[in-house]
Amino acid sequence: MLRTDRAVRNQGSGGSEVSHIQASVELLAETLQSKNHDYTAGRDEFYNFRKAAEFTGTSVDVIILAEIAKKMTRLESLFRLQEFGQLPNNESLKDTLLDLAGYSVIGHAHLVDTALEEVIISTTHPTKTDWSPAG
Numbered sequence: 001m002l003r004t005d006r007a008v009r010n011q012g013s014g015g016s017e018v019s020h021i022q023a024s025v026e027l028l029a030e031t032l033q034s035k036n037h038d039y040t041a042g043r044d045e046f047y048n049f050r051k052a053a054e055f056t057g058t059s060v061d062v063i064i065l066a067e068i069a070k071k072m073t074r075l076e077s078l079f080r081l082q083e084f085g086q087l088p089n090n091e092s093l094k095d096t097l098l099d100l101a102g103y104s105v106i107g108h109a110h111l112v113d114t115a116l117e118e119v120i121i122s123t124t125h126p127t128k129t130d131w132s133p134a135g
Contacts, residue, residue, distance in 0.1 A: 024098075032102050046110055064107045071100040 018026075039048045049060045056063070078093045 024101075028098060028101055028105070031098060032105060035102075046106075046113065049106070049110070060110055061107070064103060064110060067103045068100065068107070071096055071103060075100065 036045055041047075044050075046060060049063045052063045053060045074091065074096050075093075078088055078091075078096055081088055082093070
């Protein structure tokens with residue numbers, strides 16, 4: 001179960017108060033784990049994105065970028081509503097920012113996952129142009 005903002009804000013790992021940034025990071029981690037469980041149904045953590053890429057004939061990177069672009073567009077709309085003193089009907093500014101951070105983390109994790117796959121492939125199938133950290 002996800003913690004409420006107030007509970008996260010007032011309770012750290014030892015019961016002490018945590019910073020707003022730390023609380024947000026903890027909430028993001030809980031949200032990502034919860035959604036990953038729901039969206040992947042026990043498959044690998046990028047299953048949903050791989051399947052969307054397969055359906056659309058594109059790459060996982062493009063799917064993640066599209067999700068980030070959708071959240072950026074939503075963020076722009078929410079800021080415009082706020083400028084006119086209106087409240088959103090469904091998704092709050094905080095929810096959108098949390099989702100945007102989540103997709104950024106997923107994008108980063110996918111890059112790490114892809115880099116690990118490339119290293120594994122290059123070590124099991126050496127080529128003349130193997131990558132090295134020295135450049």
